[in-house]
Amino acid sequence: MITRLKSSLPLLGIAALALALLVVAPAVLSDLRLNNLAKYCCWAMVAVGIGLTWGRGGMLVMGQGVFFALGAYAMGMHMQLESVGDGGIPTFMILYDPLAPLPAFWEPFRSGVFTIAMIVVAPVVVASILGFAIFKRRVKGAYFAILTQALAVALATLISGTIKYTGGDTGLSGFTSFFGYTLDDPLNRRLIFTITATLLIGCLVVVWQLYRSRFGELLVATRDAEERVRFLGYDPANVKLVAFVVAAVMASIGGAMFVPIAGIMAPKSMDAAASIFFIAGVALGGRAALFGPVLGALAVGYGQSTLSEQWPGTWIYVLGLLFVVVTIALPGGIASLATRGAGVMAGLLVGRRPSHRKAASA
Amino acid sequence: MDSLIAPLLNGTADGALLLIAALGLALTFGQMGVINMAHGEFLLAGALTGYVTQQMVASTNLSILLALPIAFVVAGALGVVLEATVIRWMYDRPLDTLLATVGVAMILRQLVLDTFPSQGVGVVTPDWLDHQLDVFGYEWPLRQLFTILLAGACLGALAAVLKFTSFGRQIRATVQNRALAETLGVSTRMVDRVTFFVGSGLAGVAGVAISLIAATDSTLGTKYIVSAFLVVVAGGLGQLKGTIIAAWVVGVSTAFFTDWTTGSIAQVIVFVLVVIFLQVRPQGLFTVRTRGLA
Numbered sequence: 001m002i003t004r005l006k007s008s009l010p011l012l013g014i015a016a017l018a019l020a021l022l023v024v025a026p027a028v029l030s031d032l033r034l035n036n037l038a039k040y041c042c043w044a045m046v047a048v049g050i051g052l053t054w055g056r057g058g059m060l061v062m063g064q065g066v067f068f069a070l071g072a073y074a075m076g077m078h079m080q081l082e083s084v085g086d087g088g089i090p091t092f093m094i095l096y097d098p099l100a101p102l103p104a105f106w107e108p109f110r111s112g113v114f115t116i117a118m119i120v121v122a123p124v125v126v127a128s129i130l131g132f133a134i135f136k137r138r139v140k141g142a143y144f145a146i147l148t149q150a151l152a153v154a155l156a157t158l159i160s161g162t163i164k165y166t167g168g169d170t171g172l173s174g175f176t177s178f179f180g181y182t183l184d185d186p187l188n189r190r191l192i193f194t195i196t197a198t199l200l201i202g203c204l205v206v207v208w209q210l211y212r213s214r215f216g217e218l219l220v221a222t223r224d225a226e227e228r229v230r231f232l233g234y235d236p237a238n239v240k241l242v243a244f245v246v247a248a249v250m251a252s253i254g255g256a257m258f259v260p261i262a263g264i265m266a267p268k269s270m271d272a273a274a275s276i277f278f279i280a281g282v283a284l285g286g287r288a289a290l291f292g293p294v295l296g297a298l299a300v301g302y303g304q305s306t307l308s309e310q311w312p313g314t315w316i317y318v319l320g321l322l323f324v325v326v327t328i329a330l331p332g333g334i335a336s337l338a339t340r341g342a343g344v345m346a347g348l349l350v351g352r353r354p355s356h357r358k359a360a361s362a
Numbered sequence: 363m364d365s366l367i368a369p370l371l372n373g374t375a376d377g378a379l380l381l382i383a384a385l386g387l388a389l390t391f392g393q394m395g396v397i398n399m400a401h402g403e404f405l406l407a408g409a410l411t412g413y414v415t416q417q418m419v420a421s422t423n424l425s426i427l428l429a430l431p432i433a434f435v436v437a438g439a440l441g442v443v444l445e446a447t448v449i450r451w452m453y454d455r456p457l458d459t460l461l462a463t464v465g466v467a468m469i470l471r472q473l474v475l476d477t478f479p480s481q482g483v484g485v486v487t488p489d490w491l492d493h494q495l496d497v498f499g500y501e502w503p504l505r506q507l508f509t510i511l512l513a514g515a516c517l518g519a520l521a522a523v524l525k526f527t528s529f530g531r532q533i534r535a536t537v538q539n540r541a542l543a544e545t546l547g548v549s550t551r552m553v554d555r556v557t558f559f560v561g562s563g564l565a566g567v568a569g570v571a572i573s574l575i576a577a578t579d580s581t582l583g584t585k586y587i588v589s590a591f592l593v594v595v596a597g598g599l600g601q602l603k604g605t606i607i608a609a610w611v612v613g614v615s616t617a618f619f620t621d622w623t624t625g626s627i628a629q630v631i632v633f634v635l636v637v638i639f640l641q642v643r644p645q646g647l648f649t650v651r652t653r654g655l656a
Contacts, residue, residue, distance in 0.1 A: 060457050133637075137644045142397045142456055146591045147637060153588050154633040161626025272584065276464055283461060316472040323465025327458045328451050 006346075007212075010290050014204050017294070021197040031186045038193040038261045040301030041200045045254030046278045047285075047297035048203045049247030054279075055287030056216065057243040058223030059140070063148030064251045064278050065270035066155050067123045071252030073159075074122060076172035076265040077106055078115035083176040086110075091174060092167045103165050112179055119256045120249055127248035128241065135237035135244075140226075149272055156271035171266025178260040189261075196257045200294070203250050208290055210246070219243055251278075277304070280319055283326050286335025296333060367500045369617035375506035377613020378513035379575070381606060382568035383586055384593040385520060388605045389561035390441075391594055394537075394554060396449055397460040398441075401590065402583025403470040404562050407440055408433035408569020409578040410474065413483045423488040426570065430512075433566035441562025445555055453554075467583065474580045482579030491574070509571045516564055521602060523560075533557055592636045598646025607647060612636070 025037055046064050053059045080090045089102050108114045130151075134144060159166045166172070181188040210216050222229045222236045229236050259265045268274065277300070285296020300319075308315040326333065383405055390396050411433040412426065419425040444466060452458045491508055494501035524530040535543040536553045544550050572582065593612055597604030612632060619628030640646075 058457075060460065133641050137641055139640060139644050142391070142460060143595055143640070143644075145457065145460055146397075146588070146595060147640070150588050150592055150633050150637070154630045157626040158630045161624055272588070279461070313472055313476055316468055320465040320468035320472070323468070324448060324462050327462040327465070328448065331455070331458060 010208050013291055014201060014208065017204070017291070018197075018201045021201070022194065025197075026190060026193065031189060034193050035189055035261060036302075036305055037298075038196045039258065039305070040298045041193075041196045042254040042258040042261065043278060043281065043301050044294045044297040045200050045203050045257075046251045047281045047293035048200070048207055049250035050279060050282045051287055051289070051293035052207055052210065052219075052250075053240075053243050053247045054282065055289070055293065056211065056219045056223060057240055059240060059244065060145040060279075061148050061244070061247065062145045062272070062279065063150070063152035063275050064247070065152040065272070065275035066148075067127065067248040067251035068255035068258070068274070068278070069155055069159070069265075069267075069270040070122045070126065070255065071119045072255035072259050072265045072270065073166065073172070074109065074115050074118045074252075075256040075259040076175075077109040078112060079175040079178060079259060080172050081106065081110045082112075082179075083174065090167075090172075092170065092172075093164070096164055100164070106165075119252055123248035123252035124245055127245045131241040131244040132237075135240045138237070149275065152270065152275045153272050156267040159267045167266070169267060171264055171268075172259075173264035173266075175260065175263060183260065183263070192257070192260050196261065199253055199257060203253075204290070204294060206246070210243075211290060215239070215242065277319070280322060282333075284322055284333055286333025286338075288332065289335030289339070292333050292335035365621065367498050369621045370614060371497060371500065371502050371506065373614030373617025374610065375509050375575075375613070376617060377610040378510040379568060379571055380586070380590055380593050380613055381513045381609035382516050382564055382571065383590040384597070384605050384609055385516060385602070386561035386564035386568070387590055387594045388597070388599070388602060389520075389557055389564075391591075391599070394453075394557060395456050396453070396558075397456055397463065398444070398449070398562075399460055399463040399587065400440075400444060400467040400470060400583075401463075401562070401565050402585075402587030403467045403474075404437040404440055404565035404583075405569040405572060405586055406470070406474060406578075406580065406583040407437045408566030409485070409573035409582055410478065410483070410569075411436045411566060412485050412570040412573040413478075413578060416485060422486045423490055426488050426491070426574070429570045430567055433570045434563040435566075437566025437569065438559040438563030441558045441565075442555055444562075445558040449558070450554075467587075471580045471583065478580075480579070482577045485573040485578060487574055505574050509575070512567065512571055516567060517602070517606065520560070520564070529553075529556065592633070596636050596639055596646055598643075598648040601648045604646055604648035 021037075021041070026034060029037060046068055050061055050064060053061050081088070084090055089100075093100060093102070109118075134147065139147065160169050162168065163170075176183055178188070178192060181191065183189065210219075218229065218234060218239050222234075222239045226236045229239070255265075255270070258269065262269070278297075281297030281300035282293040283296070284300060285294070286292025300322075303318065304315060307318060330336065332339075383401070386404070387398070387401055390398050390401070412429040415429040415432060416422060416425040419428060444463070448462050448466060449459055452462065487505055491505040493504045495504055495507065496502075522530075524533060532543070532548045532553050533556075535546070535548055536550050536557075540550055543553075568586075569582075572578075572586070576582065576585075589612065593608045594605060596612070597606070597608035615635070616628050616632050619631045622628075623631070
């Protein structure tokens with residue numbers, strides 16, 4: 001009975017989170033706050049992917065901004081074209097060069113179906129090629145982390161440097177509608193929130209299923225003893241590759257939803273600093289736990305937008321200290337506290353005395 | 363001819379800067395396994411030391427020479443503090459040192475933003491460096507030659523210390539076999555601290571040289587850190603010659619690609635080339651071969 005209860009606990013948690021996001025939040029929050037919460041949900045999607053690769057797979061991805069950008073720019077390009085209407089050319093391009101035709105790679109993004117397909121296909125292709133090359137050559141640990149960060153830096157530099165095609169540092173903005181729904185209408189913005197929150201819950205369900213599958217066991221085994229996994233006849237590179245690709249898709253979807261919510265996409269939202277910001281929530285919440293990354297990312301997102309509005313400098317200190325303190329004192333994040341607490345609770349529930357008597361008698 | 367000479371010389375100077383920055387990393391990352399993301403902010407500390415010295419000393423001719431040793435000590439001291447407060451807790455968790463020092467880097471950057479003017483500070487080039495050398499018709503700024511000589515001096519000094527002094531032997535012993543070195547009476551804790559001091563100090567020296575060439579603002583460290591890490595990774599750990607070659611190649615190829623395309627595209631191309639290179643040689647150019655699986 002207890003084991004069945006235990007195995008369904010994560011599902012109950014997901015249901016509780018879904019209830020909080022889809023029913024409670026829209027009922028109590030104002031339009032503005034709901035829009036902010038939608039933004040945190042986008043970051044949380046990235047965080048769920050980082051939890052999968054870093055927490056369970058041991059691969060510290062410091063460049064999720066790359067995949068975030070793939071989704072965000074695909075969506076941004078589509079919404080930009082939708083806003084200027086059929087045959088129109090985005091304003092920033094006209095400002096730059098009134099006579100320039102629309103670049104060829106922009107053209108297909110007029111189609112909404114193509115855009116949605118690209119949001120999923122682009123990260124799969126990029127992450128597969130990259131991951132295949134990196135993992136097959138057994139590049140790992142710090143090397144892997146630095147390489148991914150270098151890619152985020154490279155892509156951010158590339159976008160900043162190609163003003164003509166991407167809007168450069170100013171980015172894409174001035175969107176008016178999202179797949180036919182005008183963005184001015186608060187009701188439509190609530191709809192966008194609902195979609196985002198549903199996608200986040202979807203990501204959580206996917207990761208939950210992965211964690212309880214044989215793949216999840218293999219992933220943890222690869223993290224803890226890669227050579228043993230290899231000796232057992234599995235190829236750790238494939239295991240890592242799957243986790244990396246899934247995380248990339250989640251980051252891309254998060255990026256895509258970020259654009260209608262934030263109303264702007266610029267390199268600042270995906271560069272090395274942003275990629276590190278994505279990790280902050282995961283580290284705080286607990287990288288290996290199911291709910292750690294989500295709750296951590298929501299908390300860090302909330303912290304950023306409330307604190308940084310009032311004292312921008314202070315927030316950076318807080319974030320920096322968070323990294324230092326969490327990595328030194330609490331590598332398992334806040335979730336590790338919860339697990340410890342839950343262990344004691346479960347012991348009390350069953351009537352079995354936990355190993356430390358003090359906790360039982362207290 | 364000019365189109366070849368200019369990028370070659372400029373690139374070599376950039377490579378020399380990268381080399382001084384990467385030497386410190388090669389010591390701390392390559393030899394101790396610690397990934398110090400705050401290394402870039404130590405560069406910044408060096409550059410700011412150059413600026414502050416210039417404000418204090420009336421003669422700009424003298425201040426740059428004074429700033430070099432001071433920056434070495436300032437950045438080195440920062441490194442020792444970082445080692446004693448943060449890194450010592452996680453020698454067995456290299457990935458965590460990376461994250462913790464990212465936090466330290468953010469704090470240091472914000473401190474600089476809060477203390478110094480946010481648009482950055484200017485370091486005046488001393489008169490004796492404000493000349494051009496005529497190299498096959500190309501007017502080469504003398505300060506670039508200065509950075510190359512500086513890199514050579516740092517490299518020579520470091521190599522000599524590692525090779526000829528008893529302390530250098532202790533460092534190498536600790537790197538090769540920590541447990542055995544301890545058995546032989548080497549205080550590995552002490553060695554760690556001093557290695558960190560020297561590695562961080564080199565970042566300070568590089569910072570002074572960078573302040574002569576680039577703008578000194580809070581983003582200076584971020585600009586160099588990733589390239590410096592790529593140089594260390596591509597050069598291979600445990601040997602300095604790989605770092606030297608990698609720094610030079612990255613510097614010169616960036617200069618050539620910048621010449622042919624634009625600065626940002628050049629950076630992207632070089633990053634991608636390094637990633638491809640690591641496909642061919644995942645351990646970098648030169649590596650110490652072991653029988654270990656890792």
